[in-house]
Amino acid sequence: MSIVKTITGHIFTASIIAGLLAACSIGPDFKRPQSPKVENYTPTPINLGGSQRISEDGLVNQQWWHELGSAKLNALIDEALQANPTLIGYQATLRQADELYAAQAGSSLYPQLGANVGGQRLRSNPGILSGQSGDTQEFSIYNTSVGVQYTFDLVGGNRRALESLAAKVDYQRFQLEGARLTLTTHIVTTAVTQAKLAGQIQATEAILQSQEEQMELTRERVRLGQADRDDVLALQVQVEQTRASIPPLRNQLQQNEHLLAVLTGRAPGNGEGPSFSLHEFTLPADLPLTVPSVLVRTRPDILAAEALLHAANAEYGVAIAQLYPQLTLSANLGSQALTTSALFGSNSAIWSLVGQLTQPLFNPGLPAQKRAALAAFDAAAASYQNVVLESLRNVADVLRALDNDTQRLTSLSAVDVATQESLESIRRQYALGAVSYVGLLIAQQQAQQVRVALVEAQAQRLIDSAAFYQAMGGNEG
Template identity: 55%
Template sequence: MTLGKNHTPLPQSGKPVLATRHAASLALMVVLAGCAAGPDFERPAPPVSETYSSHADNALVTPAPSAVDSAQRVVPGMPVAAEWWRTFGSPRLDALIADGLQHSPTLAAAQATLRQAQELQQARAGSTQLPQAEIGASAQRQRFNPGALGQDQDPREFSLYNAGVTVSYNLDPAGSNRRAIEALSARADTQGFELQAARLTLAGNIATAAFARAQIAAQIESTTALLANIEEQRDIARARLRLGNAAADEVLALDTQTEQLRAGLPVLRQQLAETEHLLATLAGRAPGQGGVPDFALSEFTLPQDLPLVVPSQLVRQRPDILAAEAMVHAANADYGVAVAQMYPQLNLSATLGTQALTGDALFGGQSIVWNIIGQLTQPLFNSGLPHEKRAALAGFDAATAHYKEAVLKALRDVANVLVAVDTDAHALAAQSSAAAAAQGSLKTMQRRYQLGAASHVEVLIAAQQAERAQLAVIAARADRLANSAAFYVAMGGGPVPAEVTE
């Protein structure tokens, strides 16, 4: 129940005015005790559209790019596995991600922030939902001058001792405390969803970096073979130049290709080292500790079935969207707190204690004192309260806009990765066909060379074309793996395993 704009009706004639006012006040307090100021939170409506992109169907099926590369299909309604990275079939990747989830300082910070938010919520609940009790004692020495009261007596000095227990409670008729606790609880939910998003991002980053490491290692191997091939061709051209059977331009062109490839190798090795450093830090290790697996593309299998949830379900399971929704909830509760400040506040307190002029008499039966206080306050003029209310409303509008932005970003992520999955398959198919043609050309040239119908240089040129085509295949296969991991991340991952949350 939320506070509305209805007012208590005026008493009818013929009733005692004082009794009527008391009854109306009591009824108002009873009603307000079950109310909370401001509107109750309502979850934003999910997207109406059930498709992600006009360029890719929800039930996408890609063809097998080659005899060694599998087809892939997107399966709407298929649940996302909790440990989705296991679908890539690499025990070493599984172990590295498990290490990262356990030792990552990023996750440790997110977990600590979550605990902090939960404790703040519990602290506010503990200090407002139950009465507060305090025990105190004091001793003072003071001088009393009767002359200040017009009495003709000498000043007196005496000691005064006090001890007692005070109990206080805020009835919170407008629900200010309840809304504040609701806001803190929503912020704790936000931290929980952000922790889940951090886990998902970490797993996705480790998987993507592992695929990149495997791609770079394969590129170094293929580039090294290509460099050896061109160097051999250059040596032959130099020998022909000495014999007068080749032009200097041919040798210079081969020198250029050789040095360009040689210059590329250190860059690839640097990228390999940086990727291994990244994998180490993602797993919570110092780069100098080592222990990063030497991933190879051959140890990964491409997931043949990719689970897809429709947009209306995506907004209910993707952690970054849920975090943004929780912030809208918190902002809605903050608005309720600002509204509640404009309603009456009722505080009750009671003190039971003793008071005496000597310490020995402090706990005597004649020294007991007590008081009960009920305090009702209603703001009459506070020019800041309307501004605080409007500020809270603006905060709610901003949180709502951020939520819509998070939803649009998530829909874009899924749309992009759907198109990428389809594009990757077709790109790999084209690169595989080109590599197969280049390999066929190399075999033909090798047979011609054996028959004396082709030169060794022609064989080397055909081998170079085959190596370059293989480099493109390596990149295309790595792209398929990386975008498959991005697909799982875009879906929001699956439920977090219990052992990970501990």
């Protein structure tokens, strides 16, 4: 018992000394970068018309895709968030980072305790050393011991190393959040694009049907001598051009269907997925715009870059700590005897206490490592600044895209209304015999051509609305 007290007393004294030496960690403490000084993303205001409005200082709904009003889309995204392989990979990487932190914490924050049990068989001749002959003796030695070792964190190098690993855990967490945001945006964009292509195919097929009917009527007029064969050839060119435009649209539609299957973790051949139409989507009425100072605290890619900057700062502290002394204390308590029954006797106890203080005196590599760590920190700071600037540009681009979408959609909607009114007028005239059937077919084709452009503009407005949520970080601040 007195031996145990002696060892414990030495360890306790060394711990107090090390604690006093380690009152603060070496190297600079990390400070979050300052928020951007700008207040606006674009030099001039954005006008989204009456269908949408910018809500400043708003909070982005974590499930922002619900704002589009499609139950099928919500179900598809829920499925993807559970089964997408990319997300599963990011989740595994985050678990790995957590375990690496736990492993480092376990080996640096706490003493290492180990037990040893051993035995050896020896053969010895005591007379060899004195030059005399004697009988050879064989005997066994058994030993058992418990050892403890601890390296004191005198200047906080271990704490800086843990700080770096914690920052890397944060980095992987923000990477996962960014992957979720990218996935949901990708699914929304693909679903809307699928709806757009389906609408364009439908309108193009209606145009084709009208052109074919017009061509057949012209052929009949040629047979009756009321038209020239060149008129048929000109219409045939239009028909074949329209027919040729449908397979590329259908190919894009099928590729979008395959992409949706893969995004949800399914093989393209494993059954048909949901089909979408533009009519089932609702344009979000309010777009919550966060100011730049809030954006840098909520957007995953910016937070990931900040975490890497934090890790680089901590690793610089680790490099500095390597220039300072290191104190290691180890103790062993055990017993040694010639028989196993005597291992735990009062006369078999052995113990040792070793303290080791090391200080690098001449090692040119350590200052170079310090300078390299500082350069890595400068690179991380520049990378962070670039990510912030690119994020601000991304938001500005999306806002401008929405502004231009509004203007284009407003113009095409007005054209569509006018075209439909003209078509109704021509139908009435055709009923009265004032307009030929060919004239009615031409008016129907013009209306469908406008509808193709209108469908594309409506889809782009929805896609850019999804891009807005992604630009805002798609997360509550």
